[in-house]
Amino acid sequence: MSNQHYEIMIGLEVHIQLTNLKSKLFCSCRNDYRGAEPNTCVCPICLGLPGSLPVLNEKAIEFATRLALALDCKINHRFWFFRKNYHYVDLPKGFQISQYNKAGGKAFADGGRISIKINNHKKDIILNRIHLEEDPARLVHKGSIATSPYTLVDYNRSGVCLIEIVTEPVINSPEEAREFLKQLKSVVQYSEIADLDLQGSVRVDANISIKGHERSEAKNINSFKEVERALRHEIIRQKNLLKRGKTLILETRHWDEKRRITISLRKKEFEADYRYFPEQDLTPIEITDEFIDRIKDNLPEMPSERAHRLRREYNLSEFDSDNLVLDKDIANFFEDGVNSDPSFGPNEYKQFCNWLINPISGWLNEHNKTIKNTKLHSKQVVDLVNYIKEGKITTKIAKSLIDDLMEGVSVSKLLEKKGKARISDRIFIEKLSKEAIDENPKIVEDCIDNSKAIEALIGKVMNKTRGQADPEITREIIIELLRKMGIID
């Protein structure tokens, strides 16, 4: 019984703000409300004042079209916006203007897919639809909702354009969900419609069930990172109930980020009836083939295309290229860097890529930063690759200097600063020692009868490494080389 295999089915509803829009979905208020005083990016329309009417931001249709094309969805050519009716303080009109794929309504686009790889196994996560809707206002509480003495409402967020991406229930594990969201984030970034690293730009609802049992919906997951956590918790909760012989019920649960548990909100049979019907303050939206073609022609390169190109142009492996392209800024960093030094070839590309995928991405994750938010410059990584190649610094030492690198300190400065660092790479020291011997025949000759002349050769190697070569190792190597040459015995 305890080893019973449970098949997990997960469907995600991902809401993302189109943060790259200049104005809101139905009015000309500033879309970028972050950092603004509460209730200053508002007008009669997004405040839902009596008599105001929505006017569609056509740029939002363009952005949605880009995403739909990038996700391989089928775009609907004609649709109405619908009203989703419910009462809450964050909804100033008493309804949200959204889209609906029933009752004669249509989503923005149907179908689509995102490919993910788990342990080298490729899988397509099939999408059900994507649609546009307006964001409700932001509620501000003192501490947790349950104990706050008040609720403050900030309408700056009211009317910001959201796009909702709904998957089919084909995700079978929290890892798959994580990979899916990683790829989705990447596609959104490449489509240039949103910056999902901005606080509050993402909200996810997850439907989770164990095959053969009722599902639950976990709401209010406010970042991609939280999704995996919420899913793990919910799966364990459901499994434990089953193990104890309990029955799972259809219900909506709230993900409590602080306590890292889900809490039951309501049983589904009492679910609100949203009384969807067409929003007749807007005319039906028409999307022509010409419009779609125009967007398609101007669609930026997508991550999968870029990965192909990087393999072709830089000889990168599939693993390296897939990882490198995930974050567009990192991929740009790579290309800017490797192209700035004409001496670079496949080896250097690989080295440069390794730096980005391992120490740098790791550091960014650990510090919760994006590469754009650091002072790291591609010139530094170019120098690193060159210095390591020339033996001026070892990989190990360089990695230990990552904090300074991310602060933008140049590699040469670092070497000066860390002058006491030792180079002990035998092959590298041997190479430099050979050079020193070749370049200084006079000193070599002196070595025959003056053992002190060896010190002069060691000094030459030291010069080449700015004093960082390990003097003992250098001495050993030079003596050995001179022996082989028959200079000393």
Added chain:
Amino acid sequence: MELDNCMAYELIEKIRNREITIQEVIQASFNKIDETDQYIHSFVNYSKQKALDKAKNFDIKLKNGQKIGKLSGLPFANKDLICMKDFPTTCCSRILDGYNPPYNAFVIEKLVEQQGAIHLGNTNMDEFAMGSSTESSCYGPTFNPWDFQRVPGGSSGGSATSIASGQAILALGSDTGGSIRCPASFTGVVGLKPTYGRVSRYGLIAFANSLDQIGPITKCVQDAALMLEIIAGKDPLDSTSIDIKVDNYTEEIKNSINKKVLGIPKEFFGEGIDKEVKISVEKSIKKLESLGSTTVEVTIPHLEYTVATYYLICMCEASSNLARYDGIRYGKITDDLSGDLFDVFKKTRGENFGPEVRRRIFLGTYALSAGYYDMFYLKALKVRALIKQDFVNAFKKCNSIVCPTMPITAFKIGELIDDPLQMYAIDILTCPVNLAGLPALSIPCGFDSNNLPIGFQIIGDYFDEKGILNIGYQLEQELNIYRKKPPTLIRGI
């Protein structure tokens, strides 16, 4: 100075020629209001000081030879659901008590800010425009100047009586199922409901947004034409407003109508139409024939379904449009703040919406609910399409359709208020026009044996306001009753 027999176009001339100052005009309006409004109750809020200040300002401008707007100095009455910046705009509902919009409706920008009409105040109406008698206002009813015992029609009752009694020269109404034409008919004035999309709804507080349309209420057709010229046209803030050329209505109304083909829909003269109304309208049709128009019988076969269809759709839309009134951000909130948020919502809405509004919210909410949507709302949309097609077919045979505006003349206050179904039934001849989105004009065409005005309705093809105003103007000139004053006002009160 008496305004009750003065047309807007005449007053404009008088002001231009310095026969009268604007201050005299506005003072005359307020004198009339002071004298009559205690009996009629056209207005619910006044803007007297601001109006007088503005009048003074315009007079100075005129004196200095400065240019003023087309309507400068004309006393204007605004229906209490068209947003006036910083002026109480309440839909005659307690729930909007104390609400001053922070912006002007498109039509107010045009009439008042750009063309200089002087706002006297806001007029009484059925709460949220839901009614045909102006009895459901939270401020109490408006009384018909032709007989104080009778309703003025609704919902734009106050706007109509302000014109009928000579308190104002220009008025705005809104028409969702007849709310301009019904009171125009009952009070003997001109009311025009433009094509859906002809006039921007930006700033019109919605009752049923797929049906609502703003229009003028005036003493004569030429004045209605003058107002429409100013308020018609595309507004980028109303996605449903349409960019179609606005005609030179004030000129075109004077054209001959000798080539017009008038459609007479037999269903509009059937059962339930008062005999005197029918006779009066038929007489007017004869007049139009004498002016050279020909008539042809047309049919609107789905007329019998229009009242049910209309009420279903308008209630569904209203249930959603009125969801925003919760007393939290503006308007009136319950005094009893105990319980949770939803308790406060419920008490606020229960206490501050009147019975007719509550009835429509309930019914609309019910009809849109899961399981009923297809049966009610979707079916109503299908019938709406059929009614629209009936009109499209009819207009293949004629230029305009002529018929009564209302099946009856003004009824007694309290007579129908407790019988909603009968109250709804009197919209039978006006609401099909809204379902189809067509323009229609109501002009007075005679009086019944109680000396109550009878309304003549001219329904036009889409965006053919020019055509119906033309027919209306010619008939008005031929009938020549439009200067007739209500007897209560002649007798003196």
